[in-house]
Amino acid sequence: MKEKLVVIGNGMAGIRTVEELLKVAPEAYDITVFGDEPYGNYNRIMLSPVLAGEKRINEIMLNDEQWYADNGITLHKGRKVVKIDRVKRKVAAEDGTAADYDRLLIATGSRPFILPVPGNDLDGVVTFRDIQDVDRMLEAAQNGKHAVVIGGGLLGLEAANGLMQQGMSVTVVHIMDTLMERQLDRPAAEMLRKNLEERGMNFLMPAETEAVVGKDRVEKVRFKDGTELYADLVVMAVGIRPNIDLAREAGIHCERGIVVNDTLQTFDPRIYAVGECVQHRGITYGLVAPLFEMAKVCANHLAQYGIGRYGGTVTSTKLKVTGIDLFSAGNFLGDDKTEELVFQDASRGVYRKLVVQDNRIEGAVMYGDTIDGAWYFDLMRDGTDISEMREHILFGQAHLGDSGHGEQNRVAAMSDDTEICGCNGVCKGDIVKAITEKKLFTLEDVRAHTKASSSCGSCTSLVEALLAHVVGGDYSTAPHLKPLCGCTDKTHDEVREQIRRQELKNIPAVMQALEWKTPDGCPKCRTALNYYLLYE
Numbered sequence: 001m002k003e004k005l006v007v008i009g010n011g012m013a014g015i016r017t018v019e020e021l022l023k024v025a026p027e028a029y030d031i032t033v034f035g036d037e038p039y040g041n042y043n044r045i046m047l048s049p050v051l052a053g054e055k056r057i058n059e060i061m062l063n064d065e066q067w068y069a070d071n072g073i074t075l076h077k078g079r080k081v082v083k084i085d086r087v088k089r090k091v092a093a094e095d096g097t098a099a100d101y102d103r104l105l106i107a108t109g110s111r112p113f114i115l116p117v118p119g120n121d122l123d124g125v126v127t128f129r130d131i132q133d134v135d136r137m138l139e140a141a142q143n144g145k146h147a148v149v150i151g152g153g154l155l156g157l158e159a160a161n162g163l164m165q166q167g168m169s170v171t172v173v174h175i176m177d178t179l180m181e182r183q184l185d186r187p188a189a190e191m192l193r194k195n196l197e198e199r200g201m202n203f204l205m206p207a208e209t210e211a212v213v214g215k216d217r218v219e220k221v222r223f224k225d226g227t228e229l230y231a232d233l234v235v236m237a238v239g240i241r242p243n244i245d246l247a248r249e250a251g252i253h254c255e256r257g258i259v260v261n262d263t264l265q266t267f268d269p270r271i272y273a274v275g276e277c278v279q280h281r282g283i284t285y286g287l288v289a290p291l292f293e294m295a296k297v298c299a300n301h302l303a304q305y306g307i308g309r310y311g312g313t314v315t316s317t318k319l320k321v322t323g324i325d326l327f328s329a330g331n332f333l334g335d336d337k338t339e340e341l342v343f344q345d346a347s348r349g350v351y352r353k354l355v356v357q358d359n360r361i362e363g364a365v366m367y368g369d370t371i372d373g374a375w376y377f378d379l380m381r382d383g384t385d386i387s388e389m390r391e392h393i394l395f396g397q398a399h400l401g402d403s404g405h406g407e408q409n410r411v412a413a414m415s416d417d418t419e420i421c422g423c424n425g426v427c428k429g430d431i432v433k434a435i436t437e438k439k440l441f442t443l444e445d446v447r448a449h450t451k452a453s454s455s456c457g458s459c460t461s462l463v464e465a466l467l468a469h470v471v472g473g474d475y476s477t478a479p480h481l482k483p484l485c486g487c488t489d490k491t492h493d494e495v496r497e498q499i500r501r502q503e504l505k506n507i508p509a510v511m512q513a514l515e516w517k518t519p520d521g522c523p524k525c526r527t528a529l530n531y532y533l534l535y536e
C-alpha cells in the first residue's frame with residue numbers, strides 16, 4: 001500500500017513541492033491537499049497585475065482542479081486545517097474533514113501584519129494577500145475615490161499602482177523617508193518616487209499612522225502629527241508574519257517560523273515544512289525564489305532519495321509596476337569594507353550601483369535599465385573575481401567584447417542554474433532542455449512547456465534570446481532538416497543563410513525573396529523570421 005502524504009496549504013510552496021515530487025516519484029504517495037482558499041493553485045505574485053487590470057484571475061491559475069484529479073490528488077479546497085494530532089498522525093479541518101498521514105507537509109505561508117491601531121477592523125480596511133483581497137479592492141475602487149495605502153515597500157507600491165490603474169486617487173503613507181528602504185538606496189528610491197509621482201501617485205512620508213477613523217466604514221486615516229487623510233479604502237501593506245499557529249499548537253518547534261533543517265524537516269521527523277512559514281538557519285523569507293529551491297530539496301527527501309540539501313537562498317527583488325524597472329540584490333548599501341561602482345544617467349533615468357569587496361560583487365541596485373540584473377546577480381552569487389572586467393562592468397555584459405549579439409551572448413554566458421523566470425522559478429538549464437528535447441521553436445511553445453515568461457513577462461527578452469541562441473546555434477539537436485513550417489520548403493539553415501547572403505531586412509522582403517507559399521506567413525515562421533532578422 002502507498003504511504004499517505006498530507007499537505008496543509010494549497011499555495012505556491014506546497015504545490016510546487018508536490019509538482020517536484022510527482023516528477024521524481026509519481027507513485028510514492030497517496031496525496032491529500034487541504035487549502036483554506038476556495039480555488040485550485042494560483043500564482044500569488046501575479047495578484048498585482050490582476051489588481052492593475054493587466055491579467056485576469058484565470059490567467060494566473062497554475063494548476064486547476066482537473067490537474068489534481070489527473071494526478072490522483074485529493075483536494076479539500078476551502079477547508080482550513082485546525083488540528084494536527086501527531087500521535088494519531090491525523091489532521092482535521094474546521095468542518096470535520098480529516099485525513100491520516102505517514103508524512104505531513106506544512107506550507108501555510110504568511111499572514112499580513114495588521115497595524116495595532118484603533119479602527120483597524122473597520123469595513124474598508126484590507127490587506128493584500130489573496131484573491132479575496134483583490135476582489136475587495138476592485139469593489140472599493142468602483143464605489144470610492146480615495147485610497148490610502150499604508151506601507152511604501154514592494155507590496156504597498158504594487159497595490160497603490162493597481163488601485164491607481166483602477167481609477168482611484170492614491171496616497172502611499174510610509175513610516176520611513178525613502179521608499180523600499182529594504183531594497184533600494186537613496187538615489188534609486190528617489191528616482192522611483194519621482195517616477196511614481198509623475199504617474200499621479202501621492203506620498204505622505206515619513207508619517208506614522210495613529211488611527212483609522214470611521215463610523216461603520218473607514219472615513220479617514222489620522223497620523224501622529226495630527227494630519228488626516230480622507231479614505232474610502234485603506235490597504236495595510238506593512239509586512240508579513242509566518243503563519244505558524246497551527247504548527248505551534250501541535251507542539252512543533254517554532255521560533256519566528258517553523259524551524260526546519262537543511263532537508264526541510266521539522267523537529268518531528270514525519271513532518272516537513274516549506275515556504276514562507278519556515279525558518280531555516282535563522283532566516284524567514286518573503287519571496288518565491290527560496291520556495292522553488294526548498295520544494296526541490298523537500299520533494300527529494302519525501303521521495304526518500306535522501307540527497308540534496310537546502311543551504312539558503314540569495315534573493316533579488318523587482319517591482320511589478322509596468323514601465324518601472326528596478327532591481328536589487330545582496331548588500332546594496334555597503335559598509336566600511338566595501339567600495340561602490342556607480343553609473344548614473346539622470347536624463348535617461350538610469351542608475352546602477354555595484355557594491356564590491358575584494359573585487360567581488362556583494363550587492364547591486366539598478367534603476368531604469370535592469371537588463372544586466374541577472375548577470376550581476378550570477379557574478380555575485382558565484383563570487384566571480386571581476387578585476388578583469390571592472391573597467392566596463394557598469395556598461396553591462398553586452399560591452400564585454402561583443403559585436404552586436406548582446407542579448408544572445410549574455411544568455412550564452414549564463415550558467416545552467418541561472419534563474420531566467422523569477423515568477424515561476426525556471427532556470428536557463430530547464431529552458432534549454434525543453435527547447436532541445438521537445439524541439440520547441442516559438443516563445444509560445446516555451447511558455448507552454450516551461451511556464452517561463454508566462455507570468456509578469458519581464459524575462460521575455462531573455463527567453464527569446466535563449467530560444468534564438470539554442471535554435472539558431474545548435475542544429476545537431478534542432479530539427480535542421482525539416483522545413484521551417486508549412487509556408488516554405490526551406491529549412492531554418494537555408495532561411496538564415498539567405499537572409500545573410502541577400503541582406504534581407506524585414507519579413508515581407510524575406511517572404512518575397514524566398515517565395516513564401518502564404519501571403520503573411522504563420523505564427524511559427526513569423527516568430528522565426530523575427531529572430532533571424534534580429535540576430536543574423
Ligand SMILES: Cc1cc2nc3c(=O)[nH]c(=O)nc-3n(C[C@H](O)[C@H](O)[C@H](O)COP(=O)(O)OP(=O)(O)OC[C@H]3O[C@@H](n4cnc5c(N)ncnc54)[C@H](O)[C@@H]3O)c2cc1C
Nearest residue numbers: 009011012013035036044045080081108109275276287288
Ligand atoms: C500581491 C503579492 C505580490 C507578490 N509579488 C512577489 C514578487 O514579485 N516576487 C516574489 O518573489 N514574491 C512575491 N510575493 C510573495 C510570494 O507570493 C510568496 O513568497 C509565496 O506565495 C509564498 O508561498 P507559500 O506557499 O509559502 O505561501 P502562500 O502562497 O501564501 O500559500 C499558503 C497557503 O496556505 C493556506 N493556508 C494557511 N493556513 C492554512 C490552514 N490551516 N489550512 C489550510 N490552508 C491553509 C493559505 O490560505 C494559502 O493558500 C508576492 C505576494 C503577494 C501577496
